[in-house]
Amino acid sequence: MKNPNYNPLKKRLASRFLKAMGRLKCKMSPFPATIEEKRRRHRAVRGAAYASMASAVGPRRAWSRALLRKMKGRKRARRNPRNVDERFGLNLNQLCDVVPGGEGMDSRSLLNETAHYIKCLVAQVQIMREILHSSSSSSTTL
Template identity: 45%
Template sequence: MNSKSSPSGPCPHRAKFTRRFLRALARINKDRPTSSSHHEIRKRSRKIKIAADASMAYAVGSGRAWSRVMLWKLRNRTRYRAWIWSRVIASTRKRIDKGSKQGGELSRTDQLRQLVPGGEAMDFCNLLDEAAHYIKCLTTQVQVMRNIADFYFT
């Protein structure tokens, strides 16, 4: 059995991610704006980032906590943005009320919890496992995007 078809190989989700991401890029290119203003470029890069994250989460499926959270965020983007905004406002008010008495320093575990989607609700062992898998998938995402860029721009 070769390593490409083996689930224990380098990345069993790479082909799924690549197909989905290329389809999403084709859709984004169809809607290419006529102007190249700074605003349009930022909007387009945001669409590409969302397409890459969605492709990665769909390729992994719901087997991982980080992908379930990411899929939920993608499906409920409008509600999620409103929820995040309300949390930002609430935390800002708390900081203003408390002043700068506390250092505000986060432990490394808490910093990792903020980086991994859904990490806030995980115990330490699951957090490490999910973080390792998430990093592996992000690495694959970067490799695929580099290959696409190399193909089109060299």
């Protein structure tokens, strides 16, 4: 019988995120003193979260390829977006801006990628909450 709580994406994401956070922990001071250090830590954690999410999914999704390219510092030429879906009259400009790599997709692909991206973001938030909950409960018992 399959465990209903088992999610291979969450497992890969959690594993990669914890490894990335372990690498960051070695590079940073335990208590940031200045605002700039706090901002640097925030950007590093956000980058680790995005990198772990994109690498857990792999290159089969356009948004993960776009994130991986961005982290490697490579840019891709932008294609003209299809801003309006004639069938529904939807303006997709804002969605193109939110989903990594969304600027060059047609409306159907954009909506498909957006659904998958949201699923991964939800998994990422759940994992971060679980890590925070386990670390705060373990620190109170010490």
